[in-house]
Amino acid sequence: MSTPSAAGSLPVAEPSRVRRAALRLIRLDGRAFAAVIALNALAAGAGLVGPWLLGRIVDEVKAGAGVGAVDRLALVILAFALVQLLLSRYASYLGHRFGERTLARVREQFADRALALPASVIERAGTGDLTTRGTADVAAVGTTLRDAGPEVLIAAVQAAFILGAVFTLDPLLGACGVLGLLGIWFAARWYLRRAVTAYLDEGAANSALAEQLAATTTGARTVEALGLERRRLEACRQAVEECRRTRTRTLFLRSVLFPIVDVSYVIPVAGVLLIGGVMTQGGGMTLGTVVAAALYLRQLSHPLDTVLFHLENLQSSSASFARVEGLALASRQEPAGAGPSVPASDRLEVAGAHYAYDSGPDVLRGVDLTVQPGERLAIVGPSGAGKTTLGRLLAGVDRPRAGTVTVGGVPVADLDPDRLRERVILVTQEHHVFLGTVRDNLRIAAPSATDADLHAALTAVGADWIGDLPDGLDTDLGPGGHRLDGAQTQQVALARVVLADPHTLILDEATALLDPGTARHTERALAAVLAGRTVIAIAHRLQTAHDADRVAVMQDGRLTELGTHHDLVAAGGTYAALWHSWHGD
Numbered sequence: 001m002s003t004p005s006a007a008g009s010l011p012v013a014e015p016s017r018v019r020r021a022a023l024r025l026i027r028l029d030g031r032a033f034a035a036v037i038a039l040n041a042l043a044a045g046a047g048l049v050g051p052w053l054l055g056r057i058v059d060e061v062k063a064g065a066g067v068g069a070v071d072r073l074a075l076v077i078l079a080f081a082l083v084q085l086l087l088s089r090y091a092s093y094l095g096h097r098f099g100e101r102t103l104a105r106v107r108e109q110f111a112d113r114a115l116a117l118p119a120s121v122i123e124r125a126g127t128g129d130l131t132t133r134g135t136a137d138v139a140a141v142g143t144t145l146r147d148a149g150p151e152v153l154i155a156a157v158q159a160a161f162i163l164g165a166v167f168t169l170d171p172l173l174g175a176c177g178v179l180g181l182l183g184i185w186f187a188a189r190w191y192l193r194r195a196v197t198a199y200l201d202e203g204a205a206n207s208a209l210a211e212q213l214a215a216t217t218t219g220a221r222t223v224e225a226l227g228l229e230r231r232r233l234e235a236c237r238q239a240v241e242e243c244r245r246t247r248t249r250t251l252f253l254r255s256v257l258f259p260i261v262d263v264s265y266v267i268p269v270a271g272v273l274l275i276g277g278v279m280t281q282g283g284g285m286t287l288g289t290v291v292a293a294a295l296y297l298r299q300l301s302h303p304l305d306t307v308l309f310h311l312e313n314l315q316s317s318s319a320s321f322a323r324v325e326g327l328a329l330a331s332r333q334e335p336a337g338a339g340p341s342v343p344a345s346d347r348l349e350v351a352g353a354h355y356a357y358d359s360g361p362d363v364l365r366g367v368d369l370t371v372q373p374g375e376r377l378a379i380v381g382p383s384g385a386g387k388t389t390l391g392r393l394l395a396g397v398d399r400p401r402a403g404t405v406t407v408g409g410v411p412v413a414d415l416d417p418d419r420l421r422e423r424v425i426l427v428t429q430e431h432h433v434f435l436g437t438v439r440d441n442l443r444i445a446a447p448s449a450t451d452a453d454l455h456a457a458l459t460a461v462g463a464d465w466i467g468d469l470p471d472g473l474d475t476d477l478g479p480g481g482h483r484l485d486g487a488q489t490q491q492v493a494l495a496r497v498v499l500a501d502p503h504t505l506i507l508d509e510a511t512a513l514l515d516p517g518t519a520r521h522t523e524r525a526l527a528a529v530l531a532g533r534t535v536i537a538i539a540h541r542l543q544t545a546h547d548a549d550r551v552a553v554m555q556d557g558r559l560t561e562l563g564t565h566h567d568l569v570a571a572g573g574t575y576a577a578l579w580h581s582w583h584g585d
């Protein structure tokens, strides 16, 4: 289940799913978690001894005991205080280690899920959302797991033990303590209901102010040149006013909560002393019991403060965790195909395909095309004709709004990512060099490839420069390492494709950054390596079209001409005109 999200944005997990995910994380490190709870319980137990013995001291002194007896009890109090300190320190050490391990799991799971997302999901949602979830949200979850979570856990155990101790001393005093604390419960509920929106508003107002100031300062010259000073000042003044308003609101919420909490800590103690005083006089209770109960309730303020302090943090990080967990649902948002999942052949078929980006007009309008295995097809046409869009549909990145795009009878977009990569790969101008060696960068496509395979792939795409690198395949690439130029980056990307060995390759201006000589060399080398495979090249240079088996001409979202170079030139249509103008005839 997921909460409705804005069109295209990544989903957010429902609270029930978030709870299940949190429990799963705890179970994965269940022994450490149990050890933390047990040690905390022991520490809290040791902490209860002090007030109880203080009560005993009061009773013994009242019964006429001497200094020796008091000293003995005081020493025992000291010993238990030490034990409590050591146990709680060790528990918090284990708690923080548990938090770090769990955070590492959350991070790894996030990376796995992000990498498994279909490209279309990321493109629709935008990388900004994914990046925010992977950084700010995971960091918020991390803070909770590392700090807030263990501390709240410790505080909850302590509070339970303290209240249990007061009830054990005397149920009436226990009830008095709980009733006195009800104020905190109501105040916290009142506060939390309002705090989330109030703090979100404050955060948004701060961002808006920062944006206004940044826009005004970076565009200072334009502001000055166009005489926009007054408008900018007014915009900034409004942003500052909004900041002040939202801040005053959160300040008001805090100024109601904290006094109520402070008074609520005193009420149970006062109540216990009043009732205890009456009971002591009637002989129903010893003075020591009343002193111990009052001390326990005084102690309660520490764990409760801790819980209150972290409540907001827990709330906001559970929202972050819902966003992090939402990633698991993203791939399932894609409509699942109902047909067979194993293609019967390598034949690509587009039938009556329409496509529109979001709610825009159709940019593909009834495209029909069959690409035979081993064929080399070039797609040409003016800018905006829909060539790239058709390439994305053929590669399974997007699915058609109407009509079908299939490989061997199976909708391409229904193939799972691994199976899809074995069959169709889309190579665009956008290439990424990962931080790591040349070998790491290539083995992404074929983890079991040998160095000889890697060299062969590099040679196939004309990347002879590998021989000039100081450490060959071991040369570090990426920031801080050896810098590849645009053409070399593209060759690395093409070498990855050679290694992945798909049956169909869709080149969307893949060789555009290479100088014409290198590009032709690369295309020829690529064609040699991919002999017997399907190559669909979205071509800007008509030489590519000339070398292809067939040429498809796209215009305004339609496939208007389809045939061999010679047939189309002879037909004297759009392609012939393009060819002649390119040739300068």
Ligand SMILES: Nc1ncnc2c1ncn2[C@@H]1O[C@H](COP(=O)(O)OP(=O)(O)OP(=O)(O)O)[C@@H](O)[C@H]1O
Residues within 6 Å of the ligand: 357, 360, 363, 381, 382, 383, 384, 385, 386, 387, 388, 389, 390
């Ligand atoms: N992400 C997008 N969102 C909205 N509209 C888009 C998007 N990408 C492309 N379009 C629109 O779809 C139409 C077809 O674009 P497409 O990129 O497929 O054409 P093209 O023939 O490949 O053009 P070019 O040769 O300039 O790359 C254009 O009108 C373009 O503005």
